[in-house]
Amino acid sequence: MVKVSVPALVEGAVYVPGLPKEYVSERFGVALDDIAKLGSAENPHGPSPKAMEALAKSNLKLDIYPDWTAKPLREAIAKRYGFDPDCVVCGSGETEVIALVIRAFAAPGEAILMHNPCFPIYRIYAACEGRSIILSPMGKDFEPLVDEYVKRLADNPRIAFITNPHNPSGVLLSEAQVRRICDAASKDTLVVLDEAYIHYSETDGLMKLLPEYDNLIVLRTFSKAYGLAGLRVGFGISANPELIRPLRNIKPTWNMGHAQIIGASAAVFDEEHVQRAVATVLESKRFVAEEMAKMNRFRMVPGSRSNFFLAEIVDPGLDSTVVFNRLLEAGVIVKDGKDIEGLGDRYLRVDLNLKRHMERFLSALRSIDRS
Template sequence: MTLKLATPALENPEFYVPGLPADWVTARYGIPVNEVAKLGSAENPFGPSPKAVAAITHELGNIHMYASWTAEPLRDALAEKYGYVPENFVCGSGETEVIALIIRAYAEPGGKVLMTRPCFPMYHLFAEAEGRQPVYLDTPTMTCDVDAYLDAIEHDTRIVFVTNPHSPSGTWLEEADVRRIVEAAPHALVALDEAYVHYSDTPGYLHLAGEYDNLIVLRTFSKAFGLAGLRLGFGVAHPDLIPPLLAVKPTWNVGRLQIAGGIAALADDEHVDRTVAAILEGKAHVTGRFEELDRFRLVPGTRSNFMLIEILDPDTDSTRVFDGLLERGVIVKDGSVSFRGLEKRYLRSDINLPHRMDHLVDALADLP
């Protein structure tokens, strides 16, 4: 039987490539799980927020009841935390779901969705699956050329993605540059993705959502809060931008455990602060260690909990290095597989605790 698909892209779809789990390395190479440096998913090295775990455990007895379809208790908590009203927020099963809702609600079939290349793959994967048109600005220096990005905004551009810190490089845009992009696209929705903003040593630009009616700022509970497996994220925007997103989302996309965990995590500043301090320590440590290597270099300027590694040795490539690291108990991301535009010269690695960074650098030094 041949069924009609919604878009031609679904006939041979491309899928997101997540970081490998540690037990895959254990099964393949016999390395104990606790000795694997899992540096391909930007997860929290200290695990989930303890307050979130307690709240989720307490809520287990209520999972026979439906949650608020808009995640209203969480919207209330977000509004109180960030100085908005609940109507400014949309919640999703991970920030990635909110990205999908934006593409569905604010770009018609064939509509142009602007992004850098490389970028977080879900931007173009969702756009293609929904029959929208990704438009790329190549960033060979791994930083966004704002003037060139402004030139790429056309009269029929529907969505403009801005990732800050950038993925996969971790580089940072100052507020004045973000404002220039938003103000250059009054006819388009600018989606400012701040998934990794806690590691930037700034409060981020969430306040801009209160100043512009064509901007949505996105954040996740997966990273600094340590709730990647819970799946929870949100967007904050002018209240007029929220109803179309609510209309296209699955009705009960955020469940009771997600709501309870998210509310508690918002109040767990101790866990977030500990995590950020450890990542900053790990970044300083690994930056020094990389000075020992002559075949690899760190792309400078990361303000995230990951870093981009450039391969300087012309006799190897990202896939060979990726495989060699796996054999030595280190999981990273092969840029040629995970990010369009990186080709075979880059890897992305998490920034983690110093002993994990030592494992990475020692494994790189040991490669033939």
């Protein structure tokens, strides 16, 4: 076989996504409808009805190129949040915007700061083409240690990622803590505030800080509270169009198709759907917390303000992969902490979803708790 030279470094961990229902159904013989899919943080109520309606009504001109900058979607997002459309860049999922940010603002060899653990994609793209990674530790229950983070900002990383609420812990930094980080970052550091899960925190998020910091960019996705993970839409927004321009210039030219533009332009105004998901998640969180408090071998790590939480495996005789596999056999898909670098084999990340799915999760966990 011919050896292909790969200039980008592709060594190290790869992203491990939550398993699909079809795989688990086939492998363990559980009916598709009964499976509790709690490993991908998707919306309990499906896609935004406003997006579905707009797509059904649209005359998708699939023979014609879309606007290469997704202008109608940039305009809709700008209108929703009160910015200029030139302050918005759209990507095929927020994941694409993260990749663009890293390529545009950190040259090979330069440093990128992030929490440990964090959304694995930051690490994977940062490591590509030889960037260096500065990790900032988290507390016992994964509370962000702002002093530690600020200390590392003194090394002048080119990019500093903050995830708010954090993935995988769901912990939310306060406005004062985020301000402290923005104030401590030098003008040579781009601060990236990833608000993929912000709706579940029941706050408006911190786009309001954008006019105060011209080295700040906020990232969001339509995959979570809008229920459009399969559509693939995310965006970056900044009050400083000079941060957005390079992202637009290096993005794959027609990265957004007509369906992405039409669906997300409608979803961004679908507050009713977002609120329905938030209400379900909060109710499930209360229910699961109460039930897990009665268990001996597992603990719900407190503090999540997101649509997932960490379950700690307290019993030293078990590890995350053993529990992950036992849950799979019972038709419950979660995320094995071992697949999230820096989290390790004492934790699972579990989505908050419909009560019947949480009941299935709890019942499967109870059977391990007692065995």
